[in-house]
Amino acid sequence: MKHAFALRDTNPAPARVKVPLFDLSRQAERFGPKLNQRIAEVLQHGRFILGPEVEELEAALARFTGARHVIGVSSGRDALIISLMALGVGAGDAVFVPAFTFSATAGAVVAAGAVPVFTDVDPATLTMDAEQLERAIKRTLRNTALRPRAVIPVDLYGLPADYAAIEAVATRYGLSIIADAAQSFGARVGSRRVGTLAEITATSFYPTKPLGAFGDGGAIFTDDDQLAQAVREIRSHGTRGSGDVAMRLGLTGRLDTLQAAVLLVGLEVFEERLASRREIAARYQRAFSGVVGTPPQSALLCSAWALYTIRTRDRDNVRGRLAAAGVETGLYYRVPLHRHPAFAGWLTGEEELPVSEQAADEVLSLPLHGGLSEEQVDHVIDAMLQAVSS
Ligand SMILES: Cc1ncc(COP(=O)(O)O)c(C=O)c1O
Known part of the structure; x- marks a missing residue:
């Protein structure tokens, strides 16, 4: 969801209404005076690493999701690496990832020293297809010396993957x-929140995420006490508590206190924000x-609507017409992972x-974000309907 594409206007007449794909410039203003107060408190106590706000946020996220343990970490990619x-x-381990996702999903597998195996997605949801997963596992067992160890379903655009079907396959092969x-914090399957749908869950608080x-x-979210303990150690150089002895290999993988303070303010209005994204999506x-x-x-399935993504065979033309009408759009993803040069060495x-x-x-x-006005939403709809009919 990064990399908002800079669009060139092909229309000589300037568009009446401009609609950016994301709009973070007014975020601080929308949070109000609470934000300055929270930041001032951090500046005052000076515990910039693992300060009290980190623990406060972890407890608040545990209450919100129902997960037993929540551990704040440095990024979504690091959350995946630390979980692995x-x-x-x-x-020597094979980790199955969908081919249609952000590069960090497979990049984390390589960073952990394992081999990513790309599997295809379901045509309706674009999330991991359990049948294709099983085929990829069988192929790996038949043709390689790798041990199938784990699977990373991705909640694409905010929609939870089909965990029930994936779990049935994963259990059969001990994965x-x-x-x-990363894109689905706030989503639900029935009454179960993201954070409780898998053995271990990694999310991202990158600025454009829900x-x-x-x-x-x-x-990182988990109900498993041992995994939680391992995650806490790994995020802090492999050390335990305030000790200086590395019990295992680790990273500089902590969420910093200032970000925790910002997220605490964001969490207070999060339900409201989710509801307004849902309304625009509807x-x-x-x-x-x-x-x-x-x-x-x-x-x-209740999506967190990180992105509202349509599909059309005429995509590039539609995108050009929307740009001319002042509507910025994004391509998530323009290149599937098995076509990324970075992963060429891991292809079979x-x-x-x-x-x-x-x-x-x-x-x-x-564009789908809380900062959109009624007029902007109307404009996106009109511009889309015109773009697909021209
Ligand atoms: C599906 C997916 N996985 C992982 C990441 C990595 O998150 P981060 O940018 O916080 O490292 C992202 C977002 O950028 C993502 O969209």
């Missing part, structure tokens, strides 16, 4: 499940269904990922 390390995943919930900090940040759904491919809807040559490849040609994310 806590599970003991490393050299751990690490949820990549719960965003004013810098990098992330968190308006888009009503306007666009039957016109272009729209995100899946179900009574059980047997990757068959047609759904991911087609999705990469068709997806287009529209």
Whole structure:
């Protein structure tokens, strides 16, 4: 969700209404005086690393999600690496990841010393397809000396993956499940919140995420006491408590106190923000269904709507017309992971990922954030309807 693309206006007449894909410039203003007060408190006590706000945030996130343990960490990518390390995943291990996600999902696997194996996604939800996962596991067992150890389903655009189906496969092969919930903090499956849907969950507080900090940040959620202890040690150079002896290998992986203070203020208004994203998404759904491919809807799955992503074969033209109308859009993701040069060394040559490849040609994310005015939402809808009919 990073990398908002700079768009060139192809229309000589300037667009009447401008709609940015994200708008973080007014975030501090929307948080009000509470924010300055929280920041001033941190500046006063000076405990910038693992200060009291970090523990306060962890407790608040545990209450919010229902997870037994929450550990604040330095980013979403580090949350994945630390989770893999806590599970003991490393050299010689295969970790199954969807091919259609942000590069950090597979990058974390490589950083932990394991091998990412790319699997295809479901054409309706664009999240990991459990049948394809099983095929990839069987292929790995048949053709390589790698040990299948873990799977990382990704809650793409804020929609929880199909954890029930993935768990059935993972259990058959003894795989751990690490949820990549970088985009889905706040989402639910029925009454179960993200953070409790897998053995261990990694989220991101990157500024454009549903719960965003004013810098990098992330968190790990688990009900497992031993995993939680391992995560706490790994995020702090592998040390225990305030000790200076490394009990295991670790990282500089802590959430900093200032970000925790910002997130505490954000969490207070988070439900409200989620509701307003849901409302805008519902308006888009009503306007666009039957016109272009729209995100899946179900009574059980409640997305955090990190991104509102439509699908159309005419994507690049539609994107150009929207840009001319002042509507900024994003491509998440333009290139599936098995086509990234960084992962070329980990390919087996047997990757068959047609759904991911087609999705990469068709997806287009529209502005969806709390800062959008009624007028801007109307404008996005009008501009989209015009763009697809021209
Ligand atoms: C699916 C996914 N995984 C991992 C990450 C990494 O998060 P971060 O940028 O906080 O490291 C992101 C976001 O950037 C993401 O979208």
